Amino acid sequence: MSEELKSCPFCGSDDVELVEGNLRYVTCNNCCGTGPDCHSGHEAVEAWNTRAGEKA
Numbered sequence: 001m002s003e004e005l006k007s008c009p010f011c012g013s014d015d016v017e018l019v020e021g022n023l024r025y026v027t028c029n030n031c032c033g034t035g036p037d038c039h040s041g042h043e044a045v046e047a048w049n050t051r052a053g054e055k056a
Contacts, residue, residue, distance in 0.1 A: 003045045008033055018044055 005016045005026060013030035023037040026048035035048040 006049045
């Protein structure tokens with residue numbers, strides 16, 4: 001996947017990865033924070049990289 005993941009919004013770690021199975025989500029390997037379950041990797045990355053209060 002060519003989309004870059006932002007650092008974890010919970011702990012700030014850059015040790016994050018996209019997990020792909022029946023559903024896809026992004027998880028932080030440092031604090032175990034997770035993004036929402038999504039149907040595609042693109043959706044999971046987009047959801048993870050969206051921060052409340054940030055302008056697109």
